[in-house]
Amino acid sequence: MEKYTDIYHPQYIPGTYSIYTSAILHHKQLQKTSTPKNYAYNRNTPLEDIPDLKSKYGVILLPQPSNSVNDPLNxxxxxxxxxxxxxxxxxxxxxxxxxxxxxxxxxxxxxxxxxxxxxxxxxxxxxxxxxxxxxxxxxxxxxxxxxxxxxxxxxxxxxxxxxxxxxxxxxxxxxxxxxxxxxxxxxxxxxxxxxxxxxxxxxxxxxxxxxxxxxxxxxxxxxxxxxxxxxxxxxxxxxxxxxxxxxxxxxxxxxxxxxxYFDYSRFAYHSQNSLLNRSLQTHGIVSNEQDDDFGYHDAPATWKQRYSLLSAWKDRSVQELIKQYAKLLVxxxxxxxxxxxxxxxxxxxxxxxxxxxxxxxxxxxxxxxxxxxxxxxxxxxxxxxxxxxxxxxxxxxxxxxxxxxxxxxxxxxxxxxxxxxxxxxxxxxxxxxxxxxxxxxxxxxxxxxxxxxxxxxxxxxxxxxxxxxxxxxxxxxxxxxxxxxxxxxxxxxxxxxxxxxxxxxxxxxxxxxxxxxxxxxxxxxxxxxxxxxxxxxxxxxxxxxxxxxxxxxxxxxx
Incomplete structure (x- = not known):
């Protein structure tokens, strides 16, 4: 999967991606026994039961959703x-x-x-x-x-x-x-x-x-x-x-x-490929301490956060905001x-x-x-x-x-x-x-x-x-x-x-x-x-x- 989802992979090409899990590509009998469980977000699902690669009806979910209750994909x-x-x-x-x-x-x-x-x-x-x-x-x-x-x-x-x-x-x-x-x-x-x-x-x-x-x-x-x-x-x-x-x-x-708007930046590896991220974690490599649960323990967003007009502003100064705005325009x-x-x-x-x-x-x-x-x-x-x-x-x-x-x-x-x-x-x-x-x-x-x-x-x-x-x-x-x-x-x-x-x-x-x-x-x-x-x-x-x-x-x- 890495070459289809990791933009830094040498073989990655924009617009070329894998959409089916392997089970869906084989004959019907194998499909019946091997198709991964359909993913559906549930706040009460134990963290260890959430699949590494989330799919539905054999179709890989792209982008891969986080485990956060605040993720719009969930x-x-x-x-x-x-x-x-x-x-x-x-x-x-x-x-x-x-x-x-x-x-x-x-x-x-x-x-x-x-x-x-x-x-x-x-x-x-x-x-x-x-x-x-x-x-x-x-x-x-x-x-x-x-x-x-x-x-x-x-x-x-x-x-x-x-x-x-x-x-x-x-x-x-x-x-x-x-x-x-x-x-x-x-x-x-x-x-x-x-x-x-x-x-x-x-x-x-x-x-x-x-x-x-x-x-x-x-x-x-x-x-x-x-x-x-x-x-x-x-x-x-x-x-x-x-x-x-x-x-x-x-x-x-x-x-x-x-x-x-949802900030995926703290899920640097997850946001590209969940299997790659799990492999990196096995070797003790994580983007930061918040990546371990992929947002599983996030508290639900408050009413103010859900309806804010400046949710992505963070702590930027007005001067910094104007500078970044001009840079992005160009x-x-x-x-x-x-x-x-x-x-x-x-x-x-x-x-x-x-x-x-x-x-x-x-x-x-x-x-x-x-x-x-x-x-x-x-x-x-x-x-x-x-x-x-x-x-x-x-x-x-x-x-x-x-x-x-x-x-x-x-x-x-x-x-x-x-x-x-x-x-x-x-x-x-x-x-x-x-x-x-x-x-x-x-x-x-x-x-x-x-x-x-x-x-x-x-x-x-x-x-x-x-x-x-x-x-x-x-x-x-x-x-x-x-x-x-x-x-x-x-x-x-x-x-x-x-x-x-x-x-x-x-x-x-x-x-x-x-x-x-x-x-x-x-x-x-x-x-x-x-x-x-x-x-x-x-x-x-x-x-x-x-x-x-x-x-x-x-x-x-x-």
């Missing part, structure tokens, strides 16, 4: 479920307010006189704000804990929504989007980190699938509700509704969402050149670009002849998007989980992170067909079913590409989840920003048909980058090993 199912629900709720909410700003354009234009060009440009400002905020939030997880980022994000959501409700001038639309961008940025990488803190590696596929589905629901339901609210009242109520929802979410985070750039990160950022960023294109097309082409759609009907076009997103999440999330486990059995229990990329090709083809159906359907005034099915296929691409991007990066750099996902989100939002500003001029110059043909070709190019990664990915991952280790070592310890 939390009871009800607590994990509550934590997960709140994280999904704030993910969907921030995605909703980030996508509903330009939905009630007619109402904003009528009441304030702000033209549609300025409203479209505000989406580009939003992308920049998200990219900057994701980067700025990054070091807080190591230095202060995770809850503070969610609280700050919801405060930005609250003030951004109030500012949106009080838009009077062009500067207001940009200012409100900057604040809302900082709200969205709080959930774009930190939530995945929290999820990886309470769920095991073999569960992350399903967990990230539901996360992407929550993001998609917020992305599509936000404009739907915004249009309905604006049609029945006016755009100001879109802002006030967001402010009310922000307050409710903020109260839930403050009083129900526990801190999932150091996090070192993972931007990792091939899986570049790939994830490109395919996820292109989906953000596609979102800008079809929303702009809806606003410019479907209100007039031959469609003459109302704002309500435009809003209802998000329904096929929700259906397509659901199918895409199941395909690229849950199905890839089963596929990875199946291939691992054929591969002596060894998983390569590129296994999931087999699913990128179908997503690329389906998404490109959807782009062509939507583009030609709008340009030629085809039956509404063509346009709606095209939208569903585009949304399928949006969700499946997001799943594959995140799961590939998380599966490769499991000890740098936050840092690598920050890089993915920065690349994603920069691409989204560039395409947002290029969107309207491109459509005007090339026309709807030619633009969507180009988008379909670009989509195939980005999704089919999976092929060189499947061929050379392991070699490239091995080349990033030294940088990966240095980044892990650079983070604050305890």
């Amino acid at each position: 939390w009871p199912p009800w607590k994990k479920s509550l934590q997960f629900f709140i994280l999904l709720l704030i993910t969907a909410f921030t995605a909703a307010i980030a996508n509903d700003a330009s939905a009630p354009q007619d109402s904003i234009n009528e009441l304030t006189g702000i033209d549609y060009g300025w409203l479209n440009n505000s989406a580009g400002v939003l992308f920049v704000s998200i990219a900057v905020s994701v980067w700025l939030y990054g070091p807080l997880a190591s230095l202060c804990g995770r809850r503070i980022t969610y609280v700050l994000g919801l405060l930005f959501a609250l003030f951004g929504s109030i500012w949106y409700a009080r838009i009077r001038h062009k500067g207001d639309i940009f200012g409100s989007q900057v604040l809302i961008g900082f709200a969205e940025g709080s959930t774009e990488a930190q939530v995945q980190l929290s999820m990886s803190s309470i769920f095991f590696k073999h569960q992350l596929g399903a967990v990230v699938t539901i996360y992407i589905l929550a993001t998609s629901l917020g992305t599509y339901l936000g404009p739907l509700f915004a249009n309905i609210i604006a049609e029945n009242r006016d755009f100001t109520w879109v802002g006030w509704s967001g402010a009310i929802a922000s307050g409710i979410c903020l109260l839930m985070v403050l009083f129900l969402l526990e801190e999932d 150091y996090n750039f070192r993972c931007f050149w990792f091939p899986p990160v570049i790939f994830g950022g490109l395919i996820w960023g292109f989906q953000s670009a596609v979102l800008s294109f079809y929303l702009t097309t809806q606003d410019t082409d479907l209100y007039g002849e031959p469609f003459n759609y109302s704002a309500r009907r435009i809003a209802l076009m998000n329904i096929p998007c929700i259906i397509g997103s659901f199918i895409g999440c199941i395909y690229a999330g849950s199905l890839t989980d089963y596929f990875v486990l199946w291939v691992a059995r054929k591969n002596n229990g060894i998983v390569e992170s590129e296994f999931r990329l087999f699913f990128a090709f179908l997503s690329g083809i389906v998404g490109s067909v959807g782009l062509l159906m939507f583009g030609f359907g709008v340009s030629r005034g085809l039956d509404w079913r063509v346009i709606y099915v095209g939208l569903a296929m585009i949304a399928y691409l949006f969700s499946s590409a997001g799943n594959l991007a995140m799961l590939y990066v998380i599966g490769t750099y499991d000890q740098l989840i936050l840092e690598t996902l920050i890089a993915v989100e920065v690349i994603n939002n920069i691409i989204g920003c560039i395409f947002t500003f290029a969107c309207s001029p491109w459509l005007e110059r090339s026309g709807t048909e030619a633009t969507y043909v180009a988008l379909a070709v670009l989509n195939l190019f980005f999704m089919f980058l999976s092929l060189p990664l499947m061929v050379y990915g392991k070699r490239w991952r091995k080349a990033t090993k030294s940088s990966y280790i240095r980044m892990i070592e650079a983070r604050p310890k305890g």
